[in-house]
Amino acid sequence: MVDCNELCRRLGSDDTDVLRDAAYEAGENGCVEAVGLLAGLLCSRNMGVQEAADRALRKIGGKEVVDAVKPLLRSDDAPTRNASMDILRAVGAQDFPTLIALLHDADPDIRIFASDILGSTDSRLAVAPLCEALLKDHEVNVRYQAAVSLGELAFADAAACLGKALDDDEWVQFAVIEALAKIRDASSVGALVKALDKSSDLVASMIVDALGEIGNIKAVTMLLKRMDASPEVLRNKIVKAVVRILGGKALSLLSPAERERFRDYLLAALGDDEEDVQDAAVSGLGSVGGEAAAAAVLAHAAHLDRERHPERYEHAVAALREIGLTEALGRALREGGDAKRLAALDVLAGLPCPDCAGLIMDAFPELPDGARPLAAKALAGIAGEEARDFFMTLLDGDDEALLLEAVAFLGGKLRLADAGEAIFGLLSHPSDAVKEAALDACVSIGGAGLDARFRELFASEEPMDRLMAVYALGKMGVRDHMDVIRAALADEVPDIRKIALEALAEMCGHEEGGLPLIVAGLSDENRDVRLAVVELLGGCDSDKVYPYLEQALADPDDWVRIRALEAIGNRGERDAVPRLLELAGEPSKLVALKAVEVLGELGGPQAFEGLLRFGGGDDPELVDAAEAAIARLRDEQGER
Numbered sequence: 001m002v003d004c005n006e007l008c009r010r011l012g013s014d015d016t017d018v019l020r021d022a023a024y025e026a027g028e029n030g031c032v033e034a035v036g037l038l039a040g041l042l043c044s045r046n047m048g049v050q051e052a053a054d055r056a057l058r059k060i061g062g063k064e065v066v067d068a069v070k071p072l073l074r075s076d077d078a079p080t081r082n083a084s085m086d087i088l089r090a091v092g093a094q095d096f097p098t099l100i101a102l103l104h105d106a107d108p109d110i111r112i113f114a115s116d117i118l119g120s121t122d123s124r125l126a127v128a129p130l131c132e133a134l135l136k137d138h139e140v141n142v143r144y145q146a147a148v149s150l151g152e153l154a155f156a157d158a159a160a161c162l163g164k165a166l167d168d169d170e171w172v173q174f175a176v177i178e179a180l181a182k183i184r185d186a187s188s189v190g191a192l193v194k195a196l197d198k199s200s201d202l203v204a205s206m207i208v209d210a211l212g213e214i215g216n217i218k219a220v221t222m223l224l225k226r227m228d229a230s231p232e233v234l235r236n237k238i239v240k241a242v243v244r245i246l247g248g249k250a251l252s253l254l255s256p257a258e259r260e261r262f263r264d265y266l267l268a269a270l271g272d273d274e275e276d277v278q279d280a281a282v283s284g285l286g287s288v289g290g291e292a293a294a295a296a297v298l299a300h301a302a303h304l305d306r307e308r309h310p311e312r313y314e315h316a317v318a319a320l321r322e323i324g325l326t327e328a329l330g331r332a333l334r335e336g337g338d339a340k341r342l343a344a345l346d347v348l349a350g351l352p353c354p355d356c357a358g359l360i361m362d363a364f365p366e367l368p369d370g371a372r373p374l375a376a377k378a379l380a381g382i383a384g385e386e387a388r389d390f391f392m393t394l395l396d397g398d399d400e401a402l403l404l405e406a407v408a409f410l411g412g413k414l415r416l417a418d419a420g421e422a423i424f425g426l427l428s429h430p431s432d433a434v435k436e437a438a439l440d441a442c443v444s445i446g447g448a449g450l451d452a453r454f455r456e457l458f459a460s461e462e463p464m465d466r467l468m469a470v471y472a473l474g475k476m477g478v479r480d481h482m483d484v485i486r487a488a489l490a491d492e493v494p495d496i497r498k499i500a501l502e503a504l505a506e507m508c509g510h511e512e513g514g515l516p517l518i519v520a521g522l523s524d525e526n527r528d529v530r531l532a533v534v535e536l537l538g539g540c541d542s543d544k545v546y547p548y549l550e551q552a553l554a555d556p557d558d559w560v561r562i563r564a565l566e567a568i569g570n571r572g573e574r575d576a577v578p579r580l581l582e583l584a585g586e587p588s589k590l591v592a593l594k595a596v597e598v599l600g601e602l603g604g605p606q607a608f609e610g611l612l613r614f615g616g617g618d619d620p621e622l623v624d625a626a627e628a629a630i631a632r633l634r635d636e637q638g639e640r
Helices: 004-010 016-028 032-041 047-060 063-074 078-102 108-118 124-136 140-153 156-167 170-183 188-196 201-214 218-226 232-253 256-269 275-288 291-303 310-323 327-335 338-348 354-366 369-382 385-394 400-413 417-428 432-445 448-458 463-475 478-489 494-503 514-523 527-538 546-552 558-571 574-583 589-602 605-615 620-639
Strands: none
Touching: 004 016, 004 032, 016 032, 016 047, 032 047, 032 063, 047 063, 047 078, 063 078, 063 108, 078 108, 078 124, 108 124, 108 140, 124 140, 124 156, 140 156, 140 170, 156 170, 156 188, 170 188, 170 201, 188 201, 188 218, 201 218, 201 232, 218 232, 232 256, 232 275, 256 275, 256 291, 275 291, 275 310, 291 310, 291 327, 291 338, 310 338, 327 338, 327 354, 338 354, 338 369, 354 369, 354 385, 369 385, 369 400, 385 400, 385 417, 400 417, 400 432, 417 432, 417 448, 432 448, 432 463, 448 463, 448 478, 463 478, 463 494, 478 494, 478 514, 494 514, 494 527, 514 527, 514 546, 527 546, 527 558, 546 558, 546 574, 558 574, 558 589, 574 589, 574 605, 589 605, 589 620, 605 620
């Protein structure tokens, strides 16, 4: 049992370490007897002592702490005064009568402090006294703080008195409006709208923003009625608030006359200096639609820096897509500057309709060279069979970007057999990107014609031709092309042998002839081919694979052995533990360290015992690796 009297004695010490420890113990043990002494220590110039006293007072709490700390609010020392404020914010709710009494203190600073503290109590009991201070205190700063605190509490009970305070000094009005926005009570909407007529432009602007945040739909009608008589800046704020309250979709529910009138206001708001007003106008215009709206938003999107403001740019593009296909998009595509053309193409790329595709195709001849690849990409994203002939003509050109789009569309999207021969011809194109795209497209198209062409290509003396042929025929059906695959496994070029092995992956362990063809590559003279075999075996889901991975552990190349070890670990092959224990003693440091790591992955008594042995060795790197593996096994065991 802690003796609080003894702690009080220690709290009178001159030794800062003793004071700090005693304050800590007083707080931990709730020594109310020490409260007065602890409050005095808040004035200490030693930060550690002050912090310990602060913490203790918060832990003890209660009326005694409030009474002891309250006088420090009058301190001329700012740190002491601030510390007392913070403590009372934390525990003041435990003694409401004292806080409320402070609201009637003769010193206005104390009344401000009390208002601030009450705002941190999170209690409805604070609402009535704060409302009284807001409406009756003769000091403007007290009324201001009372409004701020009512907003911090955010209880709907305060909405009525805050509404009455809208007639107060402008400084107080700022706090009142922010408080009402935080409370979001529907009852305050009428008072806020009514205050618009008698407010300065700045206050009126704040009121409109608050109405937008409150989001009550009954404010919309009142705001719309005030738009004509409002100055431009305020009118734009009203536009933002209405869009925020209704949301884009609900704007379409306005009557035709109101919608037309509101469209004009939206168009004007698009030119506002504030970005959030512009963005609200974009949302609204996307919903009400029309040619004028499309033209304005398109011009707005073209002026945005898409690198600095990608979200705002995408927002404008989304609004234009909501409006749909318009003449404005066509004009921009045919006649606009680069930025406007690009914006129009971005919009059209998300409008899958035959008319949209036709618009791009009609405008294509008039586009500058730099815009054509983007136009082709947009068209490929939305078009279907109607763009077949358009893309077929692109195959006759020599622009790499356009060729890539045409090949992807005709081969990948349409899988058009009629395009097969032309795309096959691109396998001899100088660009590797075009070759790769053409190869994938030919695989997608398939068919007897391309099958025959690739068989012919495999007879070529050019290694690249044979490589492409093996890749394509493997993708088009390895079982139908085993004669080619077998021949490729004996090709003089290692890369072709690798491609042939990869083609056999789906047969690994599932078909009688597949696995023997694959593991024969473990004897290949080329290291990269042997690595490819090991990687393939590691991904094979057959239970017949382990003996071949064990064979790879004897490979003359360390990296083949390391990849085999990784494959064994990934497959959880515990039968490999004895062999791994041998490898952990290998002269090759890379192989030894990897073996130890995999032992930690496999686990089991034999692996654990071996790791303990290596952990007591002389090689520091091996010891570290063994300790890490043991720690892993211990952690995994603890999770079970």
